[in-house]
Amino acid sequence: MNFDHFSFDGRIASGIKSCGYETPTPIQQAAIPEVLTGRDVMGLAQTGTGKTAAFALPILQRLIDAEAPKQGPARVLVLAPTRELALQIHENFVELGRQTGIRCASVFGGVGQNPQIKAVRRSTVVVACPGRLLDLLNQGVITLDSVDTLVLDEADRMLDMGFLPDIKRIIKRLPVKRQNLLFSATMPNDIRKLADKILRNPATVQVANTAPAASVSHAFYPVAQHLKGKLLEALLQTTNHESVLIFTRTKHRAKNLARKLDRIGHDATFLQGNMSQNQRQRALDGFRKGDFRVMVATDIAARGIDCDRITHVVNFDVPDTAETYTHRIGRTGRAGRTGTALSFVTGEDKPMMRSIERIVDARIARNTLEGFDYDQKSPARNQPRPAKARSPRSDAGSNHRQGQKPSGRGRSSRRRAQR
Template identity: 70%
Template sequence: MSFKQFSFDRRIMAGIHACGYETPTPIQTKAIPEVLKGRDVMGLAQTGTGKTAAFALPIMQRLLEKKFSGQGPIRVLVLAPTRELALQIHENFMELGVEAGIRSAAVFGGVGAMPQIQAARRSSVIVACPGRLLDLMNQGVIKLDKVDTLVLDEADRMLDMGFLPDIRKIMSKLPQRRQNLLFSATMPDDIRDLADKILYRPATVQVANTAPAKTVEHVFYPVSQHLKNNLLFKVLEQTDYDSLLVFTRTKHKAKNLARRLAARGHKATFLQGNMSQNQRQRALDGFRDGSFKVMVATDIAARGIDCDRITHVVNLDVPDTAETYTHRIGRTGRAGRSGSAFSFVTRDDLRLMREIEKAVGYSIEHRTLEDFDYDKPNTHPAPAKRGGGRKPAADRKPAGERRPGRGRKPAEARDGDESRKPAGERKSGGRRKPGGGRKPSGGPAKSSDERRDSRPSSKRKSGGPKGNQEDSAKRKTGRPSRRKRRPSRFSKV
């Protein structure tokens, strides 16, 4: 079986030969005919199965058949979750379409927008991350009113990253009549709902990607959580590897671990979301050309890593699902090469271990190192949570033995204390005078109404508070007040 069966244009065949493609992969064999027919396609395939060419080749063939210009306006929109994946898809379009004259532009954040805007205006294919694309659309510098093909690649990861609202806003600006292609490594309920809304009578294309490559060796390393880094250092000393990819759960851990590996003499780098695009590109290029032998990354940042040199994948933190595990280790053992997948597991990972063994199809070896101290105590335990609520009833003292309030004696001690001064002779704190700081009244107590009225009694109007109410009522009627107003010092003389 070869690519000749699809009857591609000779210019596209030239791009296929230039990229070194000889025989189509299973996902390409199933997806290309459906896309050429103009049908909507739901593709289930993982990274490394050749799905980019599965939609790129037939899309370019349809552009040539419709005699669209390869230099704009935008006819094809491809949405990807990460900058690395968007750049990788863009490069595939450029390599496959170089002879056909079809231009592609990549649109993603972290770099200047003006070069991307200029490239998009001269291209027929846009590969974009949703956030940056929506920003440029709101500015009115990119228009998608001529798009007739929409591709959602790694749709499951885009939903995990919270891009669904942006995707809906982008799709609302596209023409209603278009071809929709959705590719995903997994099929959660959210993806099914999205597919039901945007795909019309789709052709479902699925390859058996739940089983990892048979050329990959799987090993579990049981270890305590606080000893994972030390075990990794020991394993790397005893492992002969070309390029090694380490997965962690958090970007903070990825950064710190890469620095610790570099301090131990390993050529290590890291990949995480807070890096600028130039930093990420330097790390990826260095890992691909061998300048860095070890790459530490998170699942989201690792989307788009395409390196044939990877011989080992280490799961420092076990993934949440067996599908993610298969997706991670799919970066080694490619093209019939051998590879190894090491997973550092704790007692909390028993359920995931069983799921992984079910996906692999056999019981995975549990390996330990003889010269490693697995009983070493944790010298830096996690700090205890503050607060903690009340103590148990058995640990609390009886009511009669409890410590009195701070700075205050018990009631029985206060009653029998002869050294206490009378209230009028006590020393007051702050600026208060003896006796509480209040002057003796020297007469009967004033009523509450008299205390509110600070005027002398001779000037008060009779009637108490009622008089005040009548006086205020007269003011509201607009009658001039009897009180003489003093001239302002700013008034004219």
């Protein structure tokens, strides 16, 4: 099957071709016909399966069929959990619908609201994060009275982030008569209750469980905690890769690791929760364009990064759940390409290793890097003990004590890591 099967308008077909799409993915094959008929849909699909195009393409076709105005008022509302995902969906609508003239606006926090207000008033498709959208609605500066299609994307993620009350308030502002599409990677009870409340006789399309994509290979690298950084440097030096996405458990580790890698010449950046929107966007754009070949991120980025050139995902810190592992590695092995997932594991990670193997349904190889010295002692053990007796004046001229960086050190690397 190819996209000709759906008989899309020629302008949409041009968008499909320009995006390089050739064969519909399973979720697209299952969902597109149902959305085209105007039926409500509940889609169970993990990230990286092509679900954005699965709803964007038929929505664009229905707007053309209905001869909807191309520059507002808003007829389609897509809600997404993060700014990164909202921008990704917005870009997909723009690229696929470029020849149609249908305008799309994105709405999210962290940036000025006035340009977004103007964009919403002139757009037929609005992609939004619930918090900022509800704020604009409460101010009375936008209305959604003409919306006839609602999409909840990554609904489980939105509920995890506490957006359910906002979603309910937004839905109350929409016309009762509308098409509803809900996409989620998992189906916890709260999602099922929400689906039962807003979906009317929905078609359920389920093309994947939580198992990682078959196009991704997996490997565990047992290593002591204090050697993870050195092992990562060695692997980056010896592995043939395009772009590498590295996950850490904390935002501080993400920032510090990216700066260290950038200092030694790896063109690295980082993405974590308390960056400004401009910093986040510069990091994402640079990674997508290849200006940065390495990105270090916390799990907040797991569902927001869309970069086809990612060949390797490295779990510097093993995730807390097997499901998070699936979401992390869903950034590679996409669109028919192969990918590699490498996880640095310590003795404490054995229970999670078994959980990951269950979700992969295979035993994952335990690898070692040839020539790497796994017997290196922890730096603390290598340091000689300080002399018992020291002159009170011995440190008087020192600018920094043990464990503290000299003033000003690392400024150039910070600028490079966030450029």
